[in-house]
Amino acid sequence: MYAVPKVGSVVSFTTEHLAWYYYEQAKKTKQLEYKNVKVLPPLWEERNIFFVATGDAKNPIACISLRCVKQMIIGGKQATFNKEIPESERVTYRIITGSKGDSYTITLKGGKAIHCTCPGFVFHHGNCKHIRNN
Numbered sequence: 001m002y003a004v005p006k007v008g009s010v011v012s013f014t015t016e017h018l019a020w021y022y023y024e025q026a027k028k029t030k031q032l033e034y035k036n037v038k039v040l041p042p043l044w045e046e047r048n049i050f051f052v053a054t055g056d057a058k059n060p061i062a063c064i065s066l067r068c069v070k071q072m073i074i075g076g077k078q079a080t081f082n083k084e085i086p087e088s089e090r091v092t093y094r095i096i097t098g099s100k101g102d103s104y105t106i107t108l109k110g111g112k113a114i115h116c117t118c119p120g121f122v123f124h125h126g127n128c129k130h131i132r133n134n
Contacts, residue, residue, distance in 0.1 A: 001066045002079050004050045005039045011052070012036055013072040015064065031070075034062070096130060106130055 005011050012035045037052040040061060048066040072079040088110040095105050098118060107115040113134040115121065120128035 001048065002069055002072050002081055004048065004066065005072070005074050005079075007039050007041050009039050009074055010036055011039060011072060011074050013064075014070045015068040016070045017065075017068045034064075094134070098130070104130060106134055108134070 013033075015032045015034075016029055034052060034054070037054065040051040040053055042049075043051055043061070043063070050064050050066070052062050052064060054060055054062050092108045093105055094108060095103055098104055102118075104116055104118040106113050106117075113131045115126075116128050116130045118128050118130055121131065
């Protein structure tokens with residue numbers, strides 16, 4: 001998957017996704033090509049998407065999923081395709097049972113616990129027993 005391009009950069013890319021055409025009752029691969037479009041500030045926060053100005057009056061903004069991007073050029077240079085997220089940046093979640101039977105979710109980044117949903121995490125300023133023990 002490619003990295004999300006920076007806001008304000010000019011990009012060209014091709015997307016490919018499965019489209020359902022009701023009138024044909026068939027699934028087909030649909031490709032769209034965007035050339036020299038400007039990356040806009042995000043309309044909402046979500047990983048692996050970005051927004052571009054399309055220049056189309058009916059649909060002036062497109063939300064692009066990086067999963068669908070097959071080729072990307074940023075600022076005239078071919079973007080690097082990252083096959084895998086480095087271990088130090090990988091985010092995972094673990095559900096644990098607290099001492100009173102309540103369930104909490106621990107967020108780990110690069111294998112290190114960084115957040116817990118228990119009340120102790122807030123009370124102890126990010127240093128609850130679930131963080132210390134993981």
